[in-house]
Amino acid sequence: MSESLVSDGDLAGDDVRVTHPAAGVASLRARGAAALAALWQVTLVRRAVVLAALAAAWQLAALWQNNPLLFPTFTDTISALIEGLRHEDLFPASVASITVLLKGYVLAIALALGFVSVAIAVPFVKEVLLTLTAMFNPLPAIALLPLAMLWLGLGEASLLxxxxxxxxxxxxxxxxxxxxxxxxxxxxxxxxxxLRGLSYIALILIPAALPSLLSGLKIAWAFAWRTLIAAELVFGVSSRSGGLGWYIYRNRNELLTDKVFAGLVTVILIGLLVEVLFRLVEQRTVRRWGLQR
Amino acid sequence: MTALPAVPPAEVRRAAPVLEARGLTLDYAGAAGRHRAVEDVSFDVAAGERLVLLGPSGCGKSSILKALAGFVRPASGSVSLRGAAVTGPGPDRIVVFQEFDQLLPWKSVRDNVAFPLRVARGLSLKEARARADTALVKVGLARALDAYPHTLSGGMKQRAAIARALAAEPDVLLMDEPFAALDALTRRTLQEDLLKLAEEQGFTLVFVTHAIDEAVLVGTRLHLLAAHPGRTIATFETAGLGLAERGTPAFEQVVRDVHELLFADGGRHV
Incomplete structure (x- = not known):
């Protein structure tokens, strides 16, 4: 306790001892500045400030344009968002999109892990995997949609x-x-x-490769989310609720631009939420283990 | 080859060897085709004995250790453990490596030590952790039980790796230059602590090094190897030369003899 008192005196400087009135104010100011600086160190605070600045810029630009049909304001979009979530099908649309996304994501990750597990044991399979990856990685997934619709029809199977x-x-x-x-x-x-075979993969290779696996999961998630929203613009998943992409497309047709914006904001918000989830996982694993800074 | 004042422990000699290498010849595939790393090396390791494989780089001492561990298959010759041929790696021969990253970074120090007990011995988590704690206290890591490996110093990491090997109670401990990446002071402390542990627990050890004084200090017997390809040039009995004898004329004489053998004819064997 006494130590902290001494250091406080040091912070305030020599002037305190002669009780100069200005010194107290200066010390208060210094403390305020220090508190602000500490607050700025918090990532969440910095991000919130950036988001608030973007929202303000949006609001000003939209007010200046004064054309709600093409460019609704931030506040209009937020009220459309709340309205959509509470009374319309924005929430079920989001749930529909996320459900399909999770199905496709989990299926693909399981397939990839199986494929890679064989590839690390069998050189020829690795050759096959590398060739296929080189061929298909540059091919935008959405370019496969016409073919998928031809083969599997308008439905979840095509999206998957x-x-x-x-x-x-x-x-x-x-x-x-x-x-x-x-x-x-x-x-x-x-x-x-x-350790051999599956136990070797599960107990050694997967944890040791977790930094790469997590970054792969992140990239794959972003690809999946983009692809899904784009594919949903073409057709709805199910009859009742067509997913977020479909929500955006439908409202564009009715020129409900604020709802289009609300749909886009939802897509972004879900993206941010997943980013936060990944960050939490990273903090509890690879960062804690010193595998990633 | 050279007789020494130190007397080999006769009762140990008579017992059947724990580990036997017979005519061990090792090849590895290099850029210019197959390359002979080790040619016709044989030795026995009796229970409680500490055999040191000593030689310059390129003498294949680490390759021999990998063959003992079962990581590489000999081109000819054989390794057997308690009379049974070694065909692959197994927890009856636990290896301590030189590299600091041998501790699994995703496990705490305690769980690193408990890991082989769990997967190889099938102990319950509670039992394995209790044994891990005991082993870690013995190597002086009582305060780092819950730490993750990346927060430890190099010396502490090697201590943890030694605890992990000891806790698994293998038939033979295999150490591949475990102190080579440490600073001189830490190396000295770890050498002393290893010898104290050996006195307490009487484990059987095969220890690879290129440092002559370390070899004489740690080993009860030295197996000298020459390079390109690795082959036996001499064996020394050094059972009587330990911590207490370090710096004595007898100790220094052996160091000089070994040095002379290794660097005879301007390093013919190097």
Whole structure:
């Protein structure tokens, strides 16, 4: 306790001892500045300030344009968002999109892990995987949609096909790179304890490759989300609720631009939420283990 | 080759060897085709003995250790453990590596030590952790049980790796230059602590190094190797030369003898 008192006196400077009135004010100001600086160190605070500035700029630009049909204001968009969530089908549309997304994502990740597990054991399969990845990675998933619709019709199956394509290749590449970068010593340690096959992959390779796997999951998630929203612009998933892309497309047709904006904001918000989730996972794993800074 | 004042422990000699290498010949595939790393090396390791493989870089001492561990298959010759041929890696021969990243970064120090007990011995988590704690206290890491490896110093990491190997109670401990990446002071402390542990627990050890004084200090027997390809040039009994003898004329004499053998004819063997 006494130590902190001494350091406070030091902060305020020599002037305090002669009780100069201006010194107290200066010290208060210094403390205020220090508190602000500390607050600025918090990532969430910095992000909130950036978002608030963007919202203000949007509001001003929209007011200046004064054309709600083409460019609704921030406040109009937010009220459309709340209205949409409470009384209209924005919420079920979001749930529909996320449900389809999770199905496709999990399916593709499982396929990729299976493929890569075989590829690290069998050189020929690795050759196949690398060739396929090189071929399909540059091919935008949405370009497969016409073919998917032709083969599988207008429905979830088509969406799943394009999403598996969007996720499988980038994630497989990240996983393969991650597994290959596992330090030789850690591989030998695992083999030393008699680990083989699946237990070797699960107990050594996957945790050791987690930085690459997580970044692959992040990239794959972004690809999947973009692809899904784009695909939903073409057709709705189910009869009742067509997903977020469909919500945006439908409201554009009715020139309800504030709802189009509300749909886009929802897409962004869900993206941010997932980003935060990934960050939490990273903090509890790879950052905690010193594998990533 | 050279007889020494130190007397080999006769009762140990008579017992059947724990580990046997017979005519071990190792090849590895290099850029210019197959390359002979080790040619016709044989030795026995009796229970409680500490055999040191000593030689310059390129003598294949680490390759021999990898063959003992079962990581590489010999081109000819054989390794057997308690009479049974070694065909692959197993927890009956736990290796301590030189590299600091041998600790799994995603596990706390305690769980690193508990890991082989869980996967190789099938102990419950509680039991494995309790044994891990005991082993870590023995190597002086009582205060780092919950730490993650990346927060430890190099010396502490090697201590944890030694605790992990000891806790697994292997038939033979294999150490591949475990102190080579440490600073001189830490190395010295760890050498002393390893010898104290050996006295307490009487484990069987095969220890690879290129440092002559470390070899004489740690080993009860030295197996000298020459390079290109690795082959045996001599064996020394050094059972009587330990911590107490360090710096004595007898100790320094052996160091000089080994040095002379390794660098005879201007480094013919190097």
């Amino acid at each position: 096909l394009v999403m598996v394509h969007a996720v499988l290749w980038p994630f497989a590449l990240a996983a393969l790179t991650g597994f290959e970068q596992v330090p030789e010593t850690q591989r030998l340690v695992g083999r030393n304890y008699g």
